[in-house]
Amino acid sequence: MEGxxxxxGYFNFHLFTMSIFVFVLLRFSYxxxxxxxxxxxxxTRCSLKTLIVLxxxxxxxxxxxxxxxxxxxxxxxxxxVAAETDNMSLEKAGVFENKLMADREKNxxxxxxxxxxxxxxxxxxxxxxxxxxxxxxxxxxxHALWIIFKVQPQVVICNGPGTCFPLCLCAYFLKFVGLRxxxxxxxxxxARVRRLSLSGLLVYKLHLADQFFVQWPQLYKEYPSAKYVxxxx
Amino acid sequence: MAGDGGDxxxxxxxxxxxxxxxxxxxxxxxxSDEVREDLLKKGYTHLIIQMGRGLYVPSKFSGENGTLNxxxxxxxxxxxxxxxxxxxxxxxxGSGSIFETLRxxxxxxxxxxxxxxxxxxxxxxxxxADKKYLFCARPPTLHHVIRTMELGSLLPYQPGDATPxxxxxxxxxxxxxx
Numbered sequence: 001m002e003g004x005x006x007x008x009g010y011f012n013f014h015l016f017t018m019s020i021f022v023f024v025l026l027r028f029s030y031x032x033x034x035x036x037x038x039x040x041x042x043x044t045r046c047s048l049k050t051l052i053v054l055x056x057x058x059x060x061x062x063x064x065x066x067x068x069x070x071x072x073x074x075x076x077x078x079x080x081v082a083a084e085t086d087n088m089s090l091e092k093a094g095v096f097e098n099k100l101m102a103d104r105e106k107n108x109x110x111x112x113x114x115x116x117x118x119x120x121x122x123x124x125x126x127x128x129x130x131x132x133x134x135x136x137x138x139x140x141x142x143h144a145l146w147i148i149f150k151v152q153p154q155v156v157i158c159n160g161p162g163t164c165f166p167l168c169l170c171a172y173f174l175k176f177v178g179l180r181x182x183x184x185x186x187x188x189x190x191a192r193v194r195r196l197s198l199s200g201l202l203v204y205k206l207h208l209a210d211q212f213f214v215q216w217p218q219l220y221k222e223y224p225s226a227k228y229v230x231x232x233x
Numbered sequence: 234m235a236g237d238g239g240d241x242x243x244x245x246x247x248x249x250x251x252x253x254x255x256x257x258x259x260x261x262x263x264x265s266d267e268v269r270e271d272l273l274k275k276g277y278t279h280l281i282i283q284m285g286r287g288l289y290v291p292s293k294f295s296g297e298n299g300t301l302n303x304x305x306x307x308x309x310x311x312x313x314x315x316x317x318x319x320x321x322x323x324x325x326x327g328s329g330s331i332f333e334t335l336r337x338x339x340x341x342x343x344x345x346x347x348x349x350x351x352x353x354x355x356x357x358x359x360x361x362a363d364k365k366y367l368f369c370a371r372p373p374t375l376h377h378v379i380r381t382m383e384l385g386s387l388l389p390y391q392p393g394d395a396t397p398x399x400x401x402x403x404x405x406x407x408x409x410x411x
Contacts, residue, residue, distance in 0.1 A: 038405045048406070056253075058328030066395040074408055185402060190393075191328040193356040211405060213398055216360070227401060231393025233332040 031175055035184075036210045050075040051153035051171070054082040054089040055161025059189055063159050064096055065232050066187065072100055077113035079151050083122045083163050090117045118147060120163050145170045152180045159187040165199040168208045187213040188226075190233050194218050246279040247272055248319035250312060252327045255287035258372040259325065259344045264291035269301045271380050278302060281315060321384075323375075326354035331361065335390040341367040342382070344375055366390045 052067070054060045060082075072078070078097070082089040097115045123140035124133040144166035156171045158164035164186075171182045186209040188200045193216045196204060203209050204223055212226045220228035249263055260282060262268070272280060282291055282305035296302025309315065316322060316337055323342045324330040334341045343358040355369075362369035365388045370378040403410050 039407045058332075061329050061332065065393075066398055069395045069399045070402070071399075071408075074403075074406070183405070185398075187398060189328065190332075191353060191357045193360045195353065195356070197353070211401060213401070215393075229395075229397040229401070232395045232398065233328070233336075233393050 027176060027178075031172070032207065035172075035175075035207060047074055047076045048154040049077055049079070049152070050155040050157060051079050051081060051148075051151055051167070052093070053156065053158035053161065053164040053167055054080055054086070054093060055159065055163070055189075056083070056086055056089065058191060059159055059161045060089040060092055062187070062190060062232050063157070064092060066157070066159075067096060075155060075157075077115065079116045079118060079153065081118045081120050081147065081163070081167065083161070084119045085122060085125065086119075090119070093117065118151075120144060120147060120167070122163060123166065124162065141166045141170075145173070148174050149179070153182055154180065156182060156184045157187070158185070160189040160192070160197050160199050162199060165202050168203050169206075172208050183210045184208055185211050185213070187229075187232065188215065188219065190215045190231060192216070192219065194222075196223065244279060245277045245320040246281060246315075246318055247277045247321045247323065248281050248283070248315050249323045250283040250315070250330055251285040251287065251325045252330055253285060253308075254325070255285050256325050256344075256346055257287045257289040258346070258348065259323075259375070260284050260287055260289050260291050262344075262372040262375045263323070264289075265376070268376050268379060269294075269303070271376070273299075273301045275379075277321065279304075281305070281319075283307070283309065283312065283315070326358045328357055331357065331367070335361075335366060336392050338389065340384045340387055342370055342375070342378055343367055344370050344372060347371055364388070 052063065054063055080090055080093045094117065121136070121140045121143045123137040128136070140163070148167060148170035152174065153171065156168060158168065168184050168186070171184055174180050175182050186200065186203050188196060192200065196219065204212055204226065212223075213229045214220050214223065214226045215229060215231050217228060220226055249259070251259060263280070263282065269280070278296065278301065280301055280303045282303070284291065284305050284307055286307070291305050292303065293305065294300055294303040313333065316334055316339065319339055321342070322334045322339050323344060324334060326343050326345045331341070331343060343362070345355040345358055358367070358369045361367050365386065367387065368378050368382050400410055
């Protein structure tokens with residue numbers, strides 16, 4: 001039986017790496033399979049912790065138009081994220097939340113947790129060179145990871161500013177490691193009529209979002225697993 | 234279109250806005266005797282220019298002797314007030330300005346910035362121009378668009394609605410849809 005002898009250490013090492021590989025593969029298939037699948041009728045559940053990614057001017061206006069029609073008792077507490085250099089967006093979100101709070105007090109409805117506002121580093125400022133943007137992208141990615149692991153949202157809603165891709169990727173990773181099941185909703189900006197934005201394209205191709213919405217029929221024709229919802233503005 | 238808002242009787246304002254950036258080629262295209270003359274011929278009395286971070290400073294006119302009154306500023310927290318008082322808006326192609334103007338029901342000319350890299354902005358302006366909600370121009374064609382525009386040919390803009398998104402999200406989570 002001498003020919004059958006295998007060094008046990010060698011065998012164990014390979015068994016170990018193989019099982020990790022298989023585990024990662026299985027875990028990934030599981031996440032991939034369940035991403036985009038609805039929760040079913042189970043949930044009259046309480047509120048979902050929601051991370052809302054804001055962009056500059058147009059993006060934020062679109063997002064607020066969505067938020068006014070969403071039932072905020074179901075999506076809370078809410079955490080807003082905007083780029084470090086963007087002062088207007090969080091301010092606008094603050095105005096929206098204050099109004100919500102005022103309405104709530106008028107209706108004597110239950111008081112929910114206060115919203116939080118956070119800032120995130122941008123991977124690339126407009127006009128920044130590609131060489132220096134490698135470094136800033138890494139910093140931005142680390143920052144996104146830190147925000148996602150700190151917040152551990154159950155829902156991420158975003159509509160296409162550059163900051164949303166690293167956040168979506170990290171939220172997917174959060175799901176992967178099993179810390180929190182996080183559903184990602186991506187609404188492509190109304191400004192995109194014929195071509196997706198880079199963030200949109202990455203989120204679509206990598207199958208990161210549970211639901212991917214487009215506002216123009218031309219895009220829907222091009223990207224059929226998206227959902228066409230008409231204009232938000 | 235409900236485009237004839239104005240505080241004083243007989244005052245008709247053209248409001249030019251470039252948003253938070255600079256768009257000198259638009260300001261240059263506006264700042265010409267021919268354009269001012271054509272605006273006057275169309276019955277406008279005032280031209281107010283929000284020039285943003287632009288370096289090109291347009292000329293001011295006091296508007297005496299039946300000429301066009303022209304004034305400019307860089308930024309203002311009350312762009313909405315200017316938009317509301319305008320009878321015609323000439324804007325850069327940012328979606329924020331476009332929809333704010335359309336929702337106010339003001340006639341709009343969108344000027345696409347040809348100097349921007351990866352110019353996806355023209356997509357939106359051209360699509361909305363095809364649907365006759367606004368006129369689309371580029372700095373070199375702005376004068377021609379102003380001269381030939383027929384405001385009556387524009388269709389009233391129907392604001393969009395986000396409820397389809399909300400309903401799909403409720404359905405996804407199994408929330409009851411009201």
